[in-house]
Amino acid sequence: MRVRFLSVLAMAASSSTSGGVAALEGGVCARPAAFASAVTESVNRQLAGPIPTAVPSQLHISFKKSCLEQASMIPISTADGAVKELMPVLTTETMVQKHAGEYGSICFVVRRPG
């Protein structure tokens, strides 16, 4: 059997939250039908169970905003079937602010996309 290595937090991301967000919120999901339905099912299965009332300790962080905010973040374009790095380069602070929703934002830190 060919071993399938999932890179990124992809499995993670794809298996739950990223797909989950899109699927649960009825967002624009360009994923294959099988993927979207599998993700929705996976997320719903988990969400049918109890949600912890307190945030689990393993999710608490030890780093501060200052560790991140001035670093360089280069926007990536994948339009027209090509990967391009775009200008201008943003600081982390600007990037996070740009994606802030009403309450905040969620950043997927991808291990390996392929």
Added chain:
Amino acid sequence: MAHEEKPFEGFGLFGVIKETAVDDEGLLEFAQKFFTQTLYRDAELVFYKALGNRKLRILGLVWGMVWNRTETKAMSKRLKEKDVEGNMKGEGLTQGGIVIFDKAGEPKFAYLEETGKDIVVADLVSAVRAVRAAQQAS
């Protein structure tokens, strides 16, 4: 109890990667099929460092797969169901995760990737709820 229909509503979504021009084919597939949100290259790898610069131990992973065949089968099943394949191109040892920011851009919680395991969505929902509640209270 009925669960929330949109547990992540009110939160923007984006992603960071380590490199380009290494496996652009894989990156394109990822961006088009699995993560259609905006991606950035973290030029200084600050997110990975903030998450502890944790390295995936291949031997440990392989041993774990041999040792726990049930979990390995479950992982294979999950990937197959989601039509996810992968490759070994590029730097894949430094593990990732998920960082949850509040409206002011302050990192509040983080999930550390556990390669081979599904994300515990319920934990993430609890973190998102806490951030939302703090914003609503302020």
